[in-house]
Amino acid sequence: MxxxxxxxxxxxxxxxxxxxxxxxxxxxxxxxxxxxxxxxxxxxxxxxxxxxxxxxxxxxxxxxxxxxxxxxxxxxxxxxxxxxxxxxxFLEGNPAIIVQNGKIDYQQLKKNRLDINQLQSLLRSKNVFSIREVSYAILEPNGSISILKKSNYDTPTKQDINMSPKSVYLPTTVISDGKIVFDNLIEAGYSEEWLHNELNKQGIVNVKRVFYAEWLEGDSLYINTYH
The missing domain is CATH 1.20.1270 (Substrate Binding Domain Of Dnak; Chain:A; Domain 2)
Structure with missing residues (x-):
């Protein structure tokens, strides 16, 4: 060579x-x-x-x-x-409030070299399509934008509608690319036998047929086969 x-x-x-x-x-x-x-x-x-x-x-x-x-x-x-x-x-930069109390701060836009079209694009990336929805918008040092919506446009929480909160669980990947993820299965507190039983309930006898399977506490086993 x-x-x-x-x-x-x-x-x-x-x-x-x-x-x-x-x-x-x-x-x-x-x-x-x-x-x-x-x-x-x-x-x-x-x-x-x-x-x-x-x-x-x-x-x-x-x-x-x-x-x-x-x-x-x-x-x-x-x-x-x-x-x-x-x-x-100096080294990382400071966040800048570019919308305050629902009003665009033109001086902050000019200081950060943003025009109105760029601002609208940043807002749309956060699923905000009208500036009237925004109470505060903060331009972060990395160029992203953080938004606090006005109460009329904000998504209501369970506390707002007096619903009792429920426990939240992380989904656990138990099968990936046709193979059992034993570490996740053990961490979730289940056995291989339990997993096979859950697969059998959905008519699957071979783990290799499963592209992806996910377990979520309080819900059924989500299975995505190759075909």
């Missing part, structure tokens, strides 16, 4: 696992709370690895160094914002 292919293969593998390690160390906030700074950091990190891999004059150790150094800088920034509260507004 050509030495260039061997070197490229080694560098790709090293770069892949280095990036995987960095994402594990930095945590889920890099995805779930992606700020503009995080977005740029991810782009630069990917560009560093890409350039290092495809530059013949740069070896695998430079790939590791680039990923480690950039990852360390991002990690230090994360630690800084956790330890020193005053740095958060």
């Amino acid at each position: 050509n030495t260039n292919f061997i070197q490229l293969t080694i560098e790709l593998i090293i770069g892949f696992f280095a990036l995987l390690l960095i994402t594990k160390v930095l945590g889920k906030t890099q995805i779930t709370q992606l700020t503009p700074f995080d977005f740029i950091s991810a782009l630069v990190l990917g560009e560093l690895v890409g350039n290092a891999i495809y530059d013949k004059e740069i070896g695998a150790h430079f790939v590791l160094y680039a990923v480690a150094l950039w990852g360390l800088l991002i990690y230090l920034i994360e630690m800084l914002t956790q330890k020193i509260k005053k740095t958060r507004s």
Whole structure:
């Protein structure tokens, strides 16, 4: 095999696992709370690895160094914002109230470089199709929007209509891709025999026929077969 292919293969593998390690160390906030700074950091990190891999004059150790150094800088920034509260507004940004008491704050829109069409698009992403429904709208640092509707347009709760609350349970996946998920089944407090009995009640004798099955306390077993 050509030495260039061997070197490229080694560098790709090293770069892949280095990036995987960095994402594990930095945590889920890099995805779930992606700020503009995080977005740029991810782009630069990917560009560093890409350039290092495809530059013949740069070896695998430079790939590791680039990923480690950039990852360390991002990690230090994360630690800084956790330890020193005053740095958060500069490094992470602040939420902005763009609709207050049902009125659009034009100055906040202008400050955050939003126009009315972009605001309407953000509202529609939250299933709000008219600004008249909104009491407060907050633009989060990651660019998403949080909405507090006016009471006339808000979904009533059980407390509003004097209904007694009921217990809430998480659904449990017991079969996935034709295989029993034993950990979930045991955690739910049921046995394999119980599961087979539930399947038999719905005319299924072979677990392999089941693409997905979900158990919810107080409800029947939900089954989705391959066909």
